[in-house]
Structure formats: structure tokens, C-alpha cells
Amino acid sequence: MNSQIQLIAPKWFVQDELHIIETIVSKTSADTGIVIAGENFDATKRCHPTVRLYMIQLFNDQYEITKELDAFQFDTAEEAQQFCAKLPEMTAIDLVMLMNKEEPVFSI
Template sequence: MSDENNIAIPAELLQDRKVEITFFSEIKKNLGILGLSEQTDAYILHLYRLFYNDSKDKFEPIQQLEAFQFQTESEMHQFIDNLPNISALDMILLMNPSTPPRKPFSFLM
């Protein structure tokens, strides 16, 4: 069930975006995370919650969790590489910053 090719991604989500990463829960086999990137004047990583749709036999994105902005592609990929190791507390703080950090997510790199 946790196969990257087993995700039904709507065409409108993929417009000008690229699949960067997928994670599937070890505990809740019907949940996962999809990371799509896009480049505008910055690099943006959109994280979506995936849910397994039994009737379609596919994972589907059901909710955007957050979008993170980076100045360089390298910064975005460092964040992606560290994403599996980020604690829940750190993720909550990243998703709800009180003030913008001087260097985006520098404590994670």
C-alpha cells in the first residue's frame, strides 16, 4: 500500500510543481505525506496529507498541511533531507513561527 506510484495526484496540484518526497506512516498505514516543490521568485515546498482511499486503491492528497519557502534550491533540499528527523515539537514551531527567522530553518541544517 505504501508505494509512491500508488498516489493519485490531481493534475492541478502538479501544475508547475514537482514531486520531491513521499512518506508513509509506519503506525497508520493509511496515512502519508506528499511534498511538492515549485519555483517562483523563491523555492516553495508544499506538504500535503495523504489518505488511502480503499475504493480507488490509491493514496490521495486530502489537505495541504503547510508551505515552506526557501531562498535556494539547496536550502529546500537540506530541509527535505532533514524532514524525517524533525521532532513534532520542532514541526509545530516551524508551522507557527512568532517571528520570521533570520536564516530560514538554519537550526535544522
């Protein structure tokens, strides 16, 4: 959870109407991090609210999205927002389980 970073958002990020919810830069390597992005939290599209995780890397003092790591769909925007709030505190085990569609140790 970082208050100020320079992030270059690609055109497709804006065109897909994604919004950045949180950025997390690695505590062990400031060159790498994750962007937590939200899609359709305002229910204007015909799809479920979706939380997308993107890897970011530092290039020339600016972070760039390098790839999508995973996406999680929810029935409501409230569920998606609750997931986003818990995500930065999640253990690696819980996250790996979720990414493999298994029940996490904690309850969402």
C-alpha cells in the first residue's frame, strides 16, 4: 500500500474502464509490485463486478503493468470491495488457494 507512485496505464486499461483500487509495492524489491484494479463496480456493464490483479515493474522511475496475474468475479460490488480490502493482508497460501479456485483458510 503505497500513497504515491508513478504508474503508466496502458490504453487498454482506460478503454476497459478499469480503475485502480490499490497498489502494493514489494517490501523486498521496490522494483516489483501489484495493482489491484476494479471493473464494473458501478454495474454499468452486463458483467459481474471483477477484481483484477496486475504485476507492475519499475522502468525509468515509473511503474508499468507487465501482465495480468488473475481475475476474480463477484455477485455484487460490495463483495468485490470487501475482497479488495482483505487482499493486502491475505497470506500467500490463501492467495494461491484462491487463484486455484480452492477454498481459502479465511472466509471472504
